[in-house]
Amino acid sequence: MPIHKIQSIYTVVRDMDRMQDFYARGLGLTLRFRDADAWCQFGVGGSNFALSSTAESARGAQGSVPVFETDDPGATRTDIEQAGGRFLMQRDMGAHGVVLTFADVEENLFQVFAKAART
Numbered sequence: 001m002p003i004h005k006i007q008s009i010y011t012v013v014r015d016m017d018r019m020q021d022f023y024a025r026g027l028g029l030t031l032r033f034r035d036a037d038a039w040c041q042f043g044v045g046g047s048n049f050a051l052s053s054t055a056e057s058a059r060g061a062q063g064s065v066p067v068f069e070t071d072d073p074g075a076t077r078t079d080i081e082q083a084g085g086r087f088l089m090q091r092d093m094g095a096h097g098v099v100l101t102f103a104d105v106e107e108n109l110f111q112v113f114a115k116a117a118r119t
Helices: 016-027 073-082
Strands: 008-012 030-035 039-044 047-052 067-069 086-092 097-103 109-115
Touching: 016 030, 016 039, 016 047, 016 073, 073 086, 073 097, 073 109
Parallel strands: 008 047, 067 109
Antiparallel strands: 030 039, 039 047, 086 097, 097 109
16 A cells, blocks of 8 residues: 555654744744653644654654745744754755755754745
8 A cells, every 4th residue: 555645754852842842933833732751743734743752762763854844934044043943054946946954953954945936
């Protein structure tokens, strides 16, 4: 049977409170649920992005590189930096759009994609 959707992506974190605050403020993600310091899950469109403790994650798991989508990369970059994130680079993909790479407050990488404006 083929895979038909991404259920979730999770990032392994050390400080659940700090990381929940970062993703809520920096990307405006809405909390779906939290299980103490073990798991914190946000809804993003029809999928889920979660933060996992080392105890809850797959043995040996480290980091992830989730790619979020925005209509306003400039405002999103400002929000991320104000929440403590660090801008690393931008890649212009021409007619496809632009991808910005960031490090969160625990130095996990994530990207923000914006489609190119249609004229």
